[in-house]
Amino acid sequence: LRLVAELRDAIERGDITLLYQPIFSTRDGRPVAVESLARWTHAERGPISPAVFVPLAEESGLIAGLGLLVLDETCRQLAEWDRLMGDGAPPRANVNVSALQLDANLPAQVAEALQRHGLHSSRISIEITESALMKDPDSARLVLFQLREQGVELAIDDFGTGYSSLAYLRHLPVNCLKVDRSFVAELAHGHTEIASAVIALARSLNLSTVAEGVETPEQAAELTRLGATYLQGFSLSQPMTGSGTAAWFATRG
Numbered sequence: 001l002r003l004v005a006e007l008r009d010a011i012e013r014g015d016i017t018l019l020y021q022p023i024f025s026t027r028d029g030r031p032v033a034v035e036s037l038a039r040w041t042h043a044e045r046g047p048i049s050p051a052v053f054v055p056l057a058e059e060s061g062l063i064a065g066l067g068l069l070v071l072d073e074t075c076r077q078l079a080e081w082d083r084l085m086g087d088g089a090p091p092r093a094n095v096n097v098s099a100l101q102l103d104a105n106l107p108a109q110v111a112e113a114l115q116r117h118g119l120h121s122s123r124i125s126i127e128i129t130e131s132a133l134m135k136d137p138d139s140a141r142l143v144l145f146q147l148r149e150q151g152v153e154l155a156i157d158d159f160g161t162g163y164s165s166l167a168y169l170r171h172l173p174v175n176c177l178k179v180d181r182s183f184v185a186e187l188a189h190g191h192t193e194i195a196s197a198v199i200a201l202a203r204s205l206n207l208s209t210v211a212e213g214v215e216t217p218e219q220a221a222e223l224t225r226l227g228a229t230y231l232q233g234f235s236l237s238q239p240m241t242g243s244g245t246a247a248w249f250a251t252r253g
């Protein structure tokens with residue numbers, strides 16, 4: 001419970017920082033976006049994973065504040081990159097959204113963050129996990145349609161690990177499926193079935209794919225062969241700070 005109080009303080013003080021991990025086109029190898037990833041460094045315990053503090057925030061009523069902070073800071077950073085780098089700035093940022101943020105307020109919150117920082121809506125992509133969508137499919141669907149209407153792109157995160165029906169998926173206005181990293185890891189053991197099926201499914205629905213957790217050049221080559229649109233993972237680039245990302249794009253973008 002002390003950790004909850006400390007997390008509340010960290011959110012209020014803006015002590016949650018963001019790292020950015022590039023996402024690459026398989027067509028020409030160029031970085032097309034970054035995913036924004038929340039980080040919390042606790043004074044005594046050191047770094048605490050978002051796999052720990054995001055669920056903690058969800059359980060303790062802090063997720064709304066954390067979500068707003070992540071959204072606002074990502075937009076602020078995009079605007080700063082634009083000022084510093086012009087055309088060389090990261091084209092887009094993907095923002096992870098918790099199941100509990102997926103309510104009627106989200107479209108307005110996204111619109112306000114974009115407007116506050118003078119950004120076009122095409123600069124943001126919202127990542128929603130498959131399981132978040134299935135909590136309340138009807139209301140999720142409504143929120144997604146509003147976001148799409150505003151021009152915000154939508155990606156389904158960790159795709160293949162949840163239980164969304166394909167019939168339901170077909171009627172969602174999403175742009176992209178993120179192939180869960182467990183299916184990318186399997187490639188090393190000769191199992192291409194799931195990654196291959198998800199990529200083929202996405203193509204038949206006219207959706208792009210990001211293969212996540214690409215840790216070796218062999219995986220990158222195989223995923224490219226299978227027709228993935230984009231790649232993300234440690235073998236291509238680690239998540240970097242905002243200024244690190246600017247320096248990296250200045251040489252690589």
Ligand code: G
Pocket residue numbers: 036037038039049050051054070096097098
């Ligand atoms: O970056 P890392 O692999 O440690 O992230 C662990 C988990 O935390 C992943 O599932 C990731 O999607 C999630 N995560 C990271 N940043 C955010 C965030 O800003 N908001 C939400 N809701 N989840 C995040």
Ligand code: G
Pocket residue numbers: 021037096157158181212213214215232233234235239
């Ligand atoms: O669930 P989500 O896809 O949002 O999780 C993103 C998390 O995946 C980030 O926290 C990031 O640190 C982590 N990540 C990024 N690249 C790799 C990778 O190549 N391997 C593994 N194991 N994790 C990765």
Ligand code: MN
Pocket residue numbers: 035096127157
């Ligand atoms: Mn994600």
Ligand code: NA
Pocket residue numbers: 157158159178180181212
């Ligand atoms: Na994922």
